[in-house]
Amino acid sequence: MKGRIHSMDTFGTVDGPGIRFVLFMQGCALRCQFCHNPDTWSMAGGSEVTVEEVLAEIEPYVAYYQRSGGGITVTGGEPTLQAPFVARLFRECKRRWGLHTALDSSGFCDPGRAAELLDATDLVLLDLKQMDAGRHKRLTGQRHERIHRFARHLTKIGKPIWIRHVLIPGVTDEPKDLRLLGQFVSELGSVEKLELLPYHRMGVFKWQALGLDYPLEGVPEPEPEEVERARAHIEEGRHLAGNLNAAEVWATGTFGK
Numbered sequence: 001m002k003g004r005i006h007s008m009d010t011f012g013t014v015d016g017p018g019i020r021f022v023l024f025m026q027g028c029a030l031r032c033q034f035c036h037n038p039d040t041w042s043m044a045g046g047s048e049v050t051v052e053e054v055l056a057e058i059e060p061y062v063a064y065y066q067r068s069g070g071g072i073t074v075t076g077g078e079p080t081l082q083a084p085f086v087a088r089l090f091r092e093c094k095r096r097w098g099l100h101t102a103l104d105s106s107g108f109c110d111p112g113r114a115a116e117l118l119d120a121t122d123l124v125l126l127d128l129k130q131m132d133a134g135r136h137k138r139l140t141g142q143r144h145e146r147i148h149r150f151a152r153h154l155t156k157i158g159k160p161i162w163i164r165h166v167l168i169p170g171v172t173d174e175p176k177d178l179r180l181l182g183q184f185v186s187e188l189g190s191v192e193k194l195e196l197l198p199y200h201r202m203g204v205f206k207w208q209a210l211g212l213d214y215p216l217e218g219v220p221e222p223e224p225e226e227v228e229r230a231r232a233h234i235e236e237g238r239h240l241a242g243n244l245n246a247a248e249v250w251a252t253g254t255f256g257k
């Protein structure tokens with residue numbers, strides 16, 4: 001079985017617990033204005049590899065992943081677009097080495113098409129980008145109903161979730177939207193972590209290299225106090241929902257998707 005990939009990183013430390021092998025898949029149906037990897041969007045880009053070829057790349061480092069409590073994370077692009085390939089890869093990583101498997105997804109996915117993949121996934125890193133419907137459509141090019149359905153499905157099947165939200169001044173920092181995010185997260189029963197990731201501009205050069213206009217030109221990175229304010233609004237939402245099931249809110253971190 002072949003998959004279309006963008007790249008691999010043998011030493012990832014921000015996409016799940018421990019040290020991880022990170023595989024970036026090619027293809028995405030969203031067009032997020034802050035996307036760090038616009039070069040993963042096209043299904044025609046990247047290169048084709050077999051599951052065996054990816055496993056051969058992982059094998060020399062397996063002891064590091066095992067000893068650090070890490071594993072493999074598949075991200076993108078959107079990994080669920082190639083669900084059968086990722087499912088087989090995850091199953092083999094588990095069968096051969098007992099590795100922990102994490103899926104980093106936008107959630108823009110029909111759960112029925114990802115059943116096998118979710119079965120082989122230990123943790124889902126789920127990006128919730130904007131709670132307001134209109135602003136979500138403008139920010140990502142897609143509606144958020146399917147993403148919310150996917151999130152609720154994860155909870156229904158008891159799949160551990162880490163929620164990630166990129167904080168962009170003037171774009172995703174409206175107090176009302178952040179409170180709604182806090183409420184929504186609290187209503188999901190299997191959220192283990194909530195990461196608040198300050199927007200950064202490190203991916204802008206990729207937009208330029210692709211000849212694309214960067215839509216967030218002139219938008220600054222948030223100041224630490226803005227991140228703290230956002231965190232407080234999310235906390236308000238969690239208290240309103242009255243169900244504080246997310247173990248932690250991280251005010252620091254970095255996003256790569």
Ligand code: SF4
Nearest residue numbers: 028032035077106257
């Ligand atoms: S940020 Fe992620 S979901 Fe959004 S366009 Fe980029 S790869 Fe796709």
